[in-house]
Amino acid sequence: MAFDSLSEKLQGVFKNLRSKGRLSEADVKAALKEVKMALLEADVNFKVVKQFTNTVTERAIGSDVMNGLNPGQMVIKIVNEELVNLMGSEVTDITYGTGGAITTIMMVGLQGAGKTTTTAKLAGKVKQRGKKPLLVACDIYRPAAIEQLQVNGKKQDVEVFSLGQEKPLKIAKEAMDYAKKNGFDVVIFDTAGRLHIDEDMMNELESIKSNIDILNTILVVDAMTGQDAVNVSQTFDEKIGIDGVIITKLDGDTRGGAALSIKAVTGKPILYAGMGEKLSDLEQFHPDRMASRILGMGDVLSLIEKAEAEIDKDAAIALSKKVKKASFDFNDYLTSMAQMKKLGGLTSILGMMPGINSSQMAQLENAVDDKKLAHIEAIILSMTPAERENPKLLNPSRKHRIAAGAGLDIAEVNRFIKQFEQSKKMMKQMPNMMGKGRRGMRFP
Template sequence: MFDNLSDKLNSAFKKLKGRGTLTEKNIEEGLKQVRMALLEADVNYRVAKKVISDIKERALGQEVMDSLTPGQQVIKIVFDEFTRMMGDSHKGLNLEGRKPAAVMLVGLQGSGKTTTAGKLGLYLRKKGKKPFLVPVDVYRPAAIDQLKKIGKQLDLPVFPSTTDMEPLAICEQAVAMGREKGYDTLILDTAGRLHVDEALMAELQGIRKGVHPSEILLVADAMTGQDAVNIAGSFDETVGLDGIVLTKMDGDARGGAALSIKAVTGKPLKFIGMGEKSTDLEPFHPERMASRILGMGDTLSFIEKAQEAVDIKGAEALEKKLRKNQFTLEDFRDQMASVKKMGSIKDLIGMLPGVNTKQLKDMNIDEREFVRIEAIINSMTPDERRNHGIIKSSRKKRIAKGSGVTVQDVNKLLKSYTQTMKMVKKFNKGGMRSLKNMLPF
């Protein structure tokens, strides 16, 4: 999403870092490029003007002029101001108080509320909560069916709403059922409209007064740019918002809504939707997003994804196997599955420091290769997975046929595995460090 913005900012920073000394003139030249980059990214005009003014004021101060590396100091100032513009720090959900707590999702039709309800339920369950999905959109039977289907896929309980029920009655009955069954968090998927209208707002106000939700979150489509900011203002004025979820952040939108929504509305961006998978909902951290935009990576988010995907006990068992050269094709497949849980390989690489957007664009990563490798290993017998040496010509043909690939593909996998094991043996001979110490957690 921020590829173009990142490229332009890095271009401006290279010129600043190349200066032996910084003057008011060359700082202004650099900031002019930064301002244009922000406006092209669809950042609100007033927000862009304010942040550039603040950067300029600090950049012309003693902290830069007295610095040994003034160009880098300016980048640090830009990072600080971007972070402040987006909200300083992550604002989590406030679910304290009455039980069950209710999280009310509001927004226009098509913004992704129903999908977000499922993602949020999964996120809360990982945090130790007992979420209860509540379909409140009685005007579209498909919306109720969709949430029930999502609940079934994710093994999350769903309130049995029907289209002949009143929205407020659904919410009140869901609260009673949640209390009875021990669910501590209700996620209310309210109805949307094609545009903001009085009937929609009146219904949402009624639910708010009747249920007293702990959180009211606007779900907005990042692809709509500054319209998302305007919509947030309308909902906050009439319903009252506690935060915002921006969906489709993995799309081609320029990202201006994410950068300026807090500064314009005063409401924090709490989550961002980064894809279609149920796990593609991330807590929004302004400082991490600023780091990504400026090409510094996002190591903390990378570590968090790794912690979610990797079982520490499993990692310790894997370490012992590697030390004894007992790492089998079965283990190889299991480790690949752990990496897949972390998300897109390109997204993960993009979180690492020093990887710029141009390098990412040029990377030709075919993630279907994971599917092929998994199919090949699954087509092997348990004995073949544990002892690849027995896989001769006839076995290769059978494995290739069973996995829908060629014998050459099977040979390629076996060759890669063999080379990996040779490397592990070299490490072991040289005194391999503890695998646990090599992991970032």
């Protein structure tokens, strides 16, 4: 996940600060110097870093903070607030047309940034709002871009308008007529990307923009390209004018600096963040939640939203009842595994929890091996329906049959069944554990 290293460094600095009762000006200055280094190493634009640390220093060295009861905590609070400010404070979405006007969205960006994928992802978000989007294939240069849009459009159950290799402006104009005639209220244009910014590309985008009333020009940038993403944003904004940015591949091993710099450098907000290759992996960009993630305070709200969008509510309620009664069987285990997969796997869930830092995450990732989960699935799928409902039936000969069916060692089958029984025992004890000794969330 992006920001891992930044997050770890900042948490180290803050741990130090918190351990001191009173802070001298020199303590704060030394801590902020480390914050500055951490931000620079995370590839945040140097001008942005300078401005950021100046503001935080000014606020932190003010008398209210230094004489307060818990100056360390106050400094962290200020860093949090300024991080939020850096990323734009407010959540910004697509501007939707009013008075029956069609909402037009032109997606622009360099090749490989993730534009075509994001176009289809965005159509999904638009649909969730009850709108009827039309996707338009104007990227006629990249081989397979049209087909890719069609395949993804189909997955999202969204119609794709294409005229093959016709001129993009002609395609765009005809798409608008088609949309008007067929009751589409949002039209999203996937335009051509090049490997580098060039005049032809800009002219083409310009001509679409000046002939069609484009309400949103959205630039797609790849977080992995770091400061290049920031420069690309600046250039596109100067040449054609953009309204907002979608930053992709924030799930990857990026240092994250682009996400922290784009708003500050260009003044244009980040609307959404791409968090994976699946079409559901697009999250609204919440500056406050992103700051919480960076500071290791977790992002429980995004997790809840994701769960609400992805998980079958009735199945979840039924499952939680079974957990309470400890009548959980192997079928339930399979259901819960499927739901967890929808949320991006256990490690992705843990990454959004407060208080889990990146080194703990790394340990968990080792423990929660995806291969192990696949083995568990194979074991359960090799059981008969009766065995899945009643683990007590599992005598040695049945276990041998299951191991052979799953292509695994009998020891692994035994281990899993034992773990399953232990978890059930724990579930039985859970109602007593709840409410006792539960710690509140700490900051951070």
